[in-house]
Amino acid sequence: xxxxxxxxxxxxxxxxxxxxxxxxxxxxxxxxxxxxxxxxxxxxxxxxxxxxxxxxxxxxxxxxxxxxxxxxxxxxxxxxxxxxxxxxxxxxxxxxxxxxxxxxxxxxxxxxxxxxxxxxxxxxxxxxxxxxxxxxxxxxxxxxxxxxxxxxxxxxxxxxxxxxxxxxxxxxxxxxxxxxxxxxxxxxxxxxxxxxxxxxxxxxxxxxxxxxxxxxxxxxxxxxxxxxxxxxxxxxxxxxxxxxxxxxxxxxxxxxxxxxxxxxxxxxxxxxxxxxxxxxxxxxxxxxxxxxxxxxxxxxxxxxxxxxxxxxxxxxxxxxxxxxxxxxxxxxxxxxxxxxxxxxxxxxxxxxxxxxxxxxxxxxxxxxxxxxxxxxxxxxxxxxxxxxxxxxxxxxxxxxxxxxxxxxxxxxxxxxxxxxxxxxxxxxxxxxxxxxxxxxxxxxxxxxxxxxxxxxxxxxxxxxxxxxxxxxxxxxxxxxxxxxxxxxxxxxxxxxxxxxxxxxxxxxxxxxxxxxxxxxxxxxxxxxxxxxxxxxxxxxxxxxxxxxxxxxxxxxxxxxxx
Amino acid sequence: xxxxxxxxxxxxxxxxxxxxxxxxxxxxxxxxxxxxxxxxxxxxxxxxxxxxxxxxxxxxxxxxxxxxxxxxxxxxxxxxxxxxx
Numbered sequence: 001x002x003x004x005x006x007x008x009x010x011x012x013x014x015x016x017x018x019x020x021x022x023x024x025x026x027x028x029x030x031x032x033x034x035x036x037x038x039x040x041x042x043x044x045x046x047x048x049x050x051x052x053x054x055x056x057x058x059x060x061x062x063x064x065x066x067x068x069x070x071x072x073x074x075x076x077x078x079x080x081x082x083x084x085x086x087x088x089x090x091x092x093x094x095x096x097x098x099x100x101x102x103x104x105x106x107x108x109x110x111x112x113x114x115x116x117x118x119x120x121x122x123x124x125x126x127x128x129x130x131x132x133x134x135x136x137x138x139x140x141x142x143x144x145x146x147x148x149x150x151x152x153x154x155x156x157x158x159x160x161x162x163x164x165x166x167x168x169x170x171x172x173x174x175x176x177x178x179x180x181x182x183x184x185x186x187x188x189x190x191x192x193x194x195x196x197x198x199x200x201x202x203x204x205x206x207x208x209x210x211x212x213x214x215x216x217x218x219x220x221x222x223x224x225x226x227x228x229x230x231x232x233x234x235x236x237x238x239x240x241x242x243x244x245x246x247x248x249x250x251x252x253x254x255x256x257x258x259x260x261x262x263x264x265x266x267x268x269x270x271x272x273x274x275x276x277x278x279x280x281x282x283x284x285x286x287x288x289x290x291x292x293x294x295x296x297x298x299x300x301x302x303x304x305x306x307x308x309x310x311x312x313x314x315x316x317x318x319x320x321x322x323x324x325x326x327x328x329x330x331x332x333x334x335x336x337x338x339x340x341x342x343x344x345x346x347x348x349x350x351x352x353x354x355x356x357x358x359x360x361x362x363x364x365x366x367x368x369x370x371x372x373x374x375x376x377x378x379x380x381x382x383x384x385x386x387x388x389x390x391x392x393x394x395x396x397x398x399x400x401x402x403x404x405x406x407x408x409x410x411x412x413x414x415x416x417x418x419x420x421x422x423x424x425x426x427x428x429x430x431x432x433x434x435x436x437x438x439x440x441x442x443x444x445x446x447x448x449x450x451x452x453x454x455x456x457x458x459x460x461x462x463x464x465x466x467x468x469x470x471x472x473x474x475x476x477x478x479x480x481x482x483x484x485x486x487x488x489x490x491x492x493x494x495x496x497x498x499x500x501x502x503x504x505x506x507x508x509x510x511x512x513x514x515x516x517x518x519x520x521x522x523x524x525x526x527x528x529x530x531x532x533x534x535x536x537x538x539x540x541x542x543x544x545x546x547x548x549x550x551x552x553x554x555x556x557x558x559x560x561x562x
Numbered sequence: 563x564x565x566x567x568x569x570x571x572x573x574x575x576x577x578x579x580x581x582x583x584x585x586x587x588x589x590x591x592x593x594x595x596x597x598x599x600x601x602x603x604x605x606x607x608x609x610x611x612x613x614x615x616x617x618x619x620x621x622x623x624x625x626x627x628x629x630x631x632x633x634x635x636x637x638x639x640x641x642x643x644x645x646x647x
Binding site: 119120123124127128131148305306307309310311 | 580581584585588592624625628629631632634
């Protein structure tokens with residue numbers, strides 16, 4: 001059967017099981033949009049308002065579903081607008097297939113209208129990318145793209161397709177999924193002996209600690225992790241992306257690691273004798289000062305990406321494997337143990353944090369609402385079962401500290417790149433993937449305005465996304481650093497914002513603004529009860545700071561409560 | 563600049579495709595490992611053989627080669643000699 005390259009793109013996507021793409025049309029991608037028009041019953045296309053929104057929405061879709069997200073853009077500015085989302089997906093290991101149009105192959109290298117070397121630009125921020133200039137090469141390129149997006153440690157890939165390749169005719173027979181020849185193994189063979197040695201270390205440990213990262217959720221190893229923690233009675237601390245992979249009401253959950261994480265797991269990282277790090281990469285926001293990070297501990301590092309082993313922290317033993325495989329094998333050999341005193345240490349330190357920070361925040365009585373009060377309320381009202389999509393900054397730290405996640409694939413956040421503007425488009429993608437779950441976008445007044453145009457998607461697609469805006473009229477996290485480390489020289493952090501309620505209304509979205517603590521609960525109830533989209537602006541205290549905090553350059557056990 | 567660091571020879575075998583040099587050299591510059599000498603030979607087998615001489619510390623070279631290994635087109639990476647050259 002003779003079809004166009006553009007039709008081959010659609011057939012390839014369908015063969016990969018794609019039923020939803022996020023995108024924005026333009027000159028060099030016109031043939032593909034013409035083919036999409038023909039296939040709109042088979043592939044749903046969501047028209048974003050800016051290509052960055054397409055990449056990030058595809059990330060939200062992928063992170064909340066475990067499937068590969070797909071976004072489409074035109075050449076030049078369309079493609080370069082994807083870049084931030086691609087870089088975000090690279091750092092957070094999100095499987096993403098980006099398809100970009102390119103000027104006709106005869107024009108490449110001539111500085112043609114809307115020509116950008118997007119393959120060259122995205123080499124450092126993709127797992128793999130390719131330019132295709134012949135129609136017949138399209139199916140194989142897309143097959144490889146889907147393969148590499150998911151292979152080993154997931155990540156973004158980009159397929160740049162010239163306009164003539166999209167328009168050209170080709171013989172399309174059967175779509176073949178990509179099978180690599182002489183594949184470099186991302187998962188090594190492991191002997192039982194290795195897992196017995198690891199289990200021995202854990203069995204003989206007096207103060208063992210599990211650090212759970214993004215890899216646990218990616219490998220769907222949440223149940224195995226609970227079993228391991230329970231069988232070996234080991235406390236579990238989570239990174240930002242590991243947070244939704246262990247139930248926060250579990251008795252062995254000891255909290256969040258890192259700069260604005262919990263007091264106990266940060267301090268006790270420097271007292272543990274054996275640390276089992278699973279699917280995490282010892283990011284600087286987790287380790288603080290590396291020279292004083294867990295020097296006393298024997299570290300067992302499980303990661304599917306060999307390049308992460310010994311990259312930041314030297315491990316005593318390592319397993320290059322996915323979390324599910326590694327945990328199930330370690331589980332076979334661990335024994336139950338009594339670590340009562342060790343668990344008690346966590347409890348004791350948690351109580352200190354609770355008294356000095358958490359209780360103080362939540363029971364604070366004043367004229368203004370505090371961010372933790374709003375998040376705590378949302379957490380309780382949704383029983384920790386919603387998908388929460390924070391932006392970046394104080395709102396993000398507060399959301400993950402105060403939302404008590406009970407379900408996997410529920411915390412969708414930009415951890416590695418820290419992309420402001422992430423929340424709104426990511427929440428759109430998450431809602432598309434999970435129409436039956438409550439999806440709450442949590443943003444500050446800075447970040448919401450970075451991709452505010454995507455309210456148009458909520459309008460057009462009638463998406464019942466809930467938006468909780470924590471408005472302190474400041475770029476709060478930057479302000480906090482300027483207060484603490486730059487002698488209160490508040491350099492360009494003061495925002496004059498529009499009337500958000502009027503703005504949301506202009507997009508046909510129900511909206512409400514609350515300023516008084518007395519109104520908060522009723523307003524949150526109204527937001528959650530709404531069957532359609534709802535924009536709740538909560539005006540919060542202007543000068544709040546997020547604590548605990550490990551100041552940059554300090555060790556994890558130097559975490560401050562105030 | 564190079565005197566404090568040991569000499570390493572890194573050999574890389576890749577599929578011979580467009581941009582593979584850009585992918586490889588990009589990683590060297592990202593990891594701040596300056597290339598002292600590089601030779602590339604394209605075989606009849608569709609593979610390219612890189613031999614790269616750098617002066618750097620062991621840890622940086624190891625981290626760099628771990629990343630080189632992740633390039634899809636790269637089939638093999640070896641650090642031929644560690645120091646004492």
